[in-house]
Amino acid sequence: MVKLLIIADDFTGALDTGIQFAEKGISTQVFSNFNFKMDEIPSNTEVLVIDTESRPLSKEAAYESVRKISDWAREQGIEMIFKKTDSALRGNIGSELQAVCDSYPDETLFFIPAHPEIDRVIKEGTSYISGQLLEHSVFGKDPFEPVTKSFIPDIIKDQSDIAVDVITSEEAIDWDTINQTSILVCDSSTVDDIDKRLNELMQNNTVKYFAGCTALADRLANILSFNRTETASYRKTEGLYIACGSLNKITGKQLDYAEKHGFNRKRLTLRQKSPMNYFNSPEGKTFIKELLEISQENNKVIVDTFEDVINENEKDNKPQESLRFAIAEAHGHLAEEIMNSEKDCTILMTGGDTLMGFLNVIGSTKIKLLCEIEKGAVLSIIEHNGKEQQVISKSGGFGTEDVFCRIADKILK
Incomplete structure (x- = not known):
């Protein structure tokens, strides 16, 4: 029986969050969209993860997508809802949080968005990345989803008029007035701050409706009551093929480091990133x-998309929105060729769009979570045509500079 529903706005986020439960032996099912039947959910599933792919959508479309799922969850009697948000607060934060709140109008949603282990903290309702205001970090310059504010209530109010309050780590929740607030943003500078807040919620039996990133999922998986079994392990392969669709500067530094330390790197041209039957030519x-x-x-081997991303004819000097999906499709076609080749390779994909492009190309939605091989890098199995393909997904802004080398050391024979 499903006890917890996680709603993610991209596929990498769905996997990052789901793995926090799966690697602890909790039966977790991930769906890449909402087009499934109830009998497709294994009967022992306790954590259900649904990807809405709503990060690049308009705020109205994102709201409808999340509202549809949260209304369904209420009808199904699922007791706990977790709205997964990006740790850098990209995407339709305000409209998607409002969608959950509108499905449960008499409840308060506790928003704990910090990820202290990678130095993303919340102080007095303001987000800081490695000591910088969020808007001044690399995420403020994101080519597709720049975050231009750092105060979380302001980020939410860009898309919603819902009531938002902030509570510092030292403050206790005022249970007499909490119902006057739809969203309570909780400060967190350490993992202990997150645990302290969750313990307070558990003592008041209010661990029901919350939002945050993988850090919150990890702590919830430790304290909530689930059935737990032994977990599966990954296998070593002959090769590691990295399909990089991320344009994040953090990823760029990781690629440069890997290239200097033995990776063979290939850069796609703009023509190759806009397939339009290119690979059949x-x-x-x-x-x-x-x-x-x-x-x-x-x-x-690395295949990346950093060069020639900016169309010189674009006056605003920004990538075309359609290019992000073309990049994902291109990587999908190339990864399929690698999967069908004679060499046994683990395929590593950066960015949720990239992995989704691969799944769309091969026509697969079945995925089994195994483990988190590095922080923010989830190792899974995709079943396709009777073959199991080992895949690693990594968010563009996650990981140390040597993350690809560290993964190679673990995964290669």
């Missing part, structure tokens, strides 16, 4: 042949 087929040869000869 003679030029495209030649490129694929060359890529497969590189993969056969090297056990660590």
Whole structure:
């Protein structure tokens, strides 16, 4: 029976959150969309994760997507709702939180968005990334979803007029007036701050409606009552193929580091990032042949999309919105070729769009979570045509500079 529903706005986020429960032996099912039937949910599932793919949508479309699922959850009698948000607060934060609140109008949603272990903290309702205001960090310059504010109530109010309050780590919740607040933003500078707040909620039997990132999921998986079993382990493979669709500067530094430490790196041109049947053309087929040869000869390969992303004809000097989906499709086609090649490779994908592009190309929605091989890097199994493909997904803004090298050390034979 499903005890907890997690609603994520992108596929990487769905996996990042779901793995916090799955790797602790809690039966967790992930769906890449809401188009499933009840009998597709295994009967032993206690944590259900649904990806809305709503981060790039308009605030209205994102609201409707989340509202539909949260209304369904209420009808199903699911007791706990977790709205997963990006730790850098990208996406439709205000409209999606309001959607959950509108489904449960008599309840307060506790918003604990900090991720202290990677130095993303909340102080007096303001988000800081590695000591910088969120808006001044690399996420303030995100090519598709720049975050231009740091005070969380202001971020929410860009899309919603819902009542928002802030509570510091030292303050206790005023249970006499809490119902006057729809969203309570909870400060957190340490993991202990998160645990302290959750213990306070548990003592008052109010661990029901909350929002946050993977840090909150990890702490909830430790304290909530679930059935737990032994977990599966991953296997070592001959190769590691990295499909990088992220344009995050953090990822860029990680790629540069990996290239300097033995990875063979290939950069896609703008033409190759806008497929439009490119890979069926003679030029495209030649490129694929060359890529497969590189993969056969090297056990660590990177294909990325950092060069030629900006269209010089764009006056605002921003990437075309359609390009992000073209990039995902291109990586999907190339990863399929790698999957079907003779070499046994683990495929690592950065960015939720990238992994979703791969699943769309191969026509698969079945995914099994195994473990978090590095912080923010989830290792899963995708089943397709009777074959199990080992896949790692990593959010663009996560990980140390040497993260790809660390993963290679663990995954390669």
